[in-house]
Amino acid sequence: MGNFHGRAGWRGKRAAVARIHPQMRLWPAGAMLLALAWPAIAQTLLPWSEEERAAIARHGPWPPPPVRDPSNRISGMPAGIVLGEYLFNDPRLSADGRMSCSTCHIEGRDWGDGRARAMGRGELDRRTQTLWNVGYGHWFGWDGAGDSLWAQSIRPILDPREMAGDAARVARLLREDPALACGYQRAYGEKPGTDDEKLLVDTAKAMAAFQATLVSPRTPFDAFHDALQAGDAATAAHYPLAAQRGLKIFIAANCSACHFGPRFTNGEFGDVGIPFSRGRARSMRGGWTGSTSSPTARSTCSAATTTIRPARRPGGPAMFSACTATSANFACSACVRRDRDRSCTTATWRRSKMW
Structure with missing residues (x-):
């Protein structure tokens, strides 16, 4: 060499x-x-017809303005949102004290659980739906059984296959826990009363107020959408070429018939390629009949939480400032169930750690 x-x-x-x-x-x-x-290869803007531009325009802007539920008087209220977040994470609403709403709707998994089928007290029929942007919906659940977010929030509490709770348990918790009673008074302007059914509904309305704040962040498509509408070709060209080609197919194939608007869903029910429909989705002995809710096609994967809720977390002055000092040392337990052995790990958050 x-x-x-x-x-x-x-x-x-x-x-x-x-x-x-x-x-x-x-x-x-x-x-x-x-x-x-x-740079020229990576920043290419495909030609877009007027019809295509009009179709793209209908998918924005994002996020839409907040929507308040007229049937929920604490919708959008900071005190109601704080109370709702606390209840959402409280496993004491369930019969065995091990399951909360956040057991299946996990923030780190895009407010789902990543399972093919949800796991309650046993395996359920369908997968857990994401809670991203749920406040903009008008039907709730795969079969649309809930016509309001708070009505839908009651179902898993009472369902014997899920949390298996009841109105008496929920009402007793609100009346007997000093901090929750305080949070209830802060949100509703009165102490928890003796009507168990009313307290169950009020619990669901608080949780709905919290869930309505879960708004997914903007995506590269939103920047492309806004740039295209503003005539900013240079910024629009940053949208990946493969994504532009996919968008053209999405428009040409009329996918927006079901997946339209800023949320990329009409919130209705349908079956692609199945002419016969017996109504909304129902499970019958393991089979499927009828149409299912059109899922969102908006990207939410690994999205960071973007909310309109107050910056303060539950347990701070927003929860307690209108109440007596007896709530100052309140600690809330939350259970996180492992998927396989269903064992429970309890973590405690005290007031000093919730900011």
């Missing part, structure tokens, strides 16, 4: 390589041209 040390050695090595493959002399220049061309 030759000596490749020093300038002379390097020239000898380059000559030897060129003799093996003369075209390799052009590789440095080719690499430089590719590097210079990359």
Whole structure:
């Protein structure tokens, strides 16, 4: 082997390589041209017809304005949102004290659980739906059984296959726990009364107020949408070329018949390619009949939480400032169930840790 040390050695090595493959002399220049061309390759705006631009315009802007539920008087109220978040994470609403709403609707898993089928006290019929942007809906659940978010929030509490709770348990918790009684008074302007059914509904309304704050963050599509509407071709060209091609297919295939609007769903029910429908989805002995709720096509994967709720977390002055000092040392337990052995790990949050 030759000596490749020093300038002379390097020239000898380059000559030897060129003799093996003369075209390799052009590789440095080719690499430089590719590097210079990359911005142009990566930032290409496909041509969009007026019809396509109009279709894209209907998918924004994001996020839409907050929607308040006229049937829920604490919808959008900070005190109601704080109370609702606390109740959402409280496993004491369930019969065995081990399951809360957040057991299946996990913030770190896009407010779902990542399972093919939800796991309550046993395996359920369907997968857990995400809670992202749920406050903008008008039907709730895969079969649309809930016509309000608070009505839907009652169902898993009472369902014997899920939390298996009851109105008496929920009402007793609100009346006997000093901090929850305080939070209830803060939200509703009165102490928890003796009507168990009313307290169950009020619990669900508080949880609905919290869930309505779960708004997914903006995506690259939203930046593309806004730039295209503003005539900013340079910014719109940053949208990946593959995504632009996919969007053209999405429009041409009329996917927006079901997945339209800023949420990429009409919130209704349908079956693609199945002409016969017996109504909304129902499970019958393991089978399926009828149409199911059109899921959102808006990207929410691994999205960071973006909310309109107050910056304060439950347990701070927003929860307790209107109540007596007896609530100052309140600690709330929450159970996180492991998927396989269903064992329970309890964590405690005290007031000082909830900011």
